[in-house]
Amino acid sequence: MENKGAPATKAKNKWNKKNYDQFLLTMQKGDKERYRALAEMEDMSLNAYIIRAIEEYISHDKGRK
Secondary structure, three states: OOOOOHHHHHHHHHHHHHHOOOOOOOOOOOHHHHHHHHHHHOOOOHHHHHHHHHHHHHHHHHHHO
């Protein structure tokens, strides 16, 4: 039996590949759950939390150069 969701998943993956950049983030065991818990406390997704942290770091770092 064929999975009826497969065409939709394929289309979403194709759209995501065209519209988003992705990379693998490697961290120590347990850190992902710690970051996820912190993100939930801010009512954010883990992805949004990490992006915000990166942007804040970049913004702060610009003052040191």
